Amino acid sequence: MNPTRPSTAALRIVIVAPDSLLADGTDTRAVTEAERSRSLRIGLLENGYNIVAVLPADVFLPDRLAQIAPDMIIVDAESQARDTLEHVVLATRDARRPIVLFTEDEDTSHVGAAIAAGVTAYVVAGMAPDRVKPVLEVALARFEHEEGLRRELADARTELSERKVIDRAKGLLIKAHGLTEDAAYARLRKTAMDKGLRLADVAQRLIDVSDLLA
Incomplete structure (x- = not known):
């Protein structure tokens, strides 16, 4: 339980x-x-x-x-x-x-x-009263299992979406500064650590600025 x-x-x-x-x-x-x-x-x-x-x-x-x-x-x-x-x-x-x-x-x-x-x-x-408890126990267990699967699916979708954002931000850095992919990723990661932000958030901010300047 x-x-x-x-x-x-x-x-x-x-x-x-x-x-x-x-x-x-x-x-x-x-x-x-x-x-x-x-x-x-x-x-x-x-x-x-x-x-x-x-x-x-x-x-x-x-x-x-x-x-x-x-x-x-x-x-x-x-x-x-x-x-x-x-x-x-x-x-x-x-x-x-x-x-x-x-x-x-x-x-x-x-x-x-x-x-x-x-x-x-x-x-x-x-x-019958003796049927109530097992029915509710099974229902609750099934609900929790399904909710766990929903969360896993939502997390997987979020991870995929964030990965796409990070890849796009790396591409912008590579194009603008002639960096390698590893160097672009390292710059994003360092910025995230310095500012106490998530890597995906830093990447999204870079994309937003790039879109404004385009």
């Missing part, structure tokens, strides 16, 4: 659910959905999870999630799963968090799209 994050049971969880699951329904469908929703929450509490809020999927969701900053989001949805997921994914676009969907809707035609959009785990049917 990653020592920098809390244990799974200590996670601060926000549940996002349609209004029909938050109110007392008078029709059979509403009562069934409300009961299923209560079963999920009981399972979370029995496993020691910290439910910090239950929110509807409305236009205020992004602001509420930003204020609460939960460790995980659980989407509790039935027939409105697609619309609810869209709200949650949009709300977490700039601050990614693991998203777990619990539903008994057997129409799984949009599972692939949901996973591609950022849903970490998609659980269909079955709200």
Whole structure:
């Protein structure tokens, strides 16, 4: 387990659910959905999870999630799963968090799209309390793995971009001062060290000045 994050049971969880699951329904469908929703929450509490809020999927969701900053989001949805997921994914676009969907809707035609959009785990049917903990542990582990891959890819892209900038700056020095490639690199590196700047930043400044004088 990653020592920098809390244990799974200590996670601060926000549940996002349609209004029909938050109110007392008078029709059979509403009562069934409300009961299923209560079963999920009981399972979370029995496993020691910290439910910090239950929110509807409305236009205020992004602001509420930003204020609460939960460790995980659980989407509790039935027939409105697609619309609810869209709200949650949009709300977490700039601050990614693991998203777990619990539903008994057997129409799984949009599972692939949901996973591609950022849903970490998609659980269909079955709200037994003893299933909750392993599902959330796997979801969290998968999320951390995917985030690690994202960071690695972002770092690789940044490194490639910076390498191109440094190569262009070396080319400018070679052309302007008749330096060898090694000498041009050494000059950039010395300037970066003297000024306490990153090599790529020095290279970019040189390019910016060259563009202004061109």
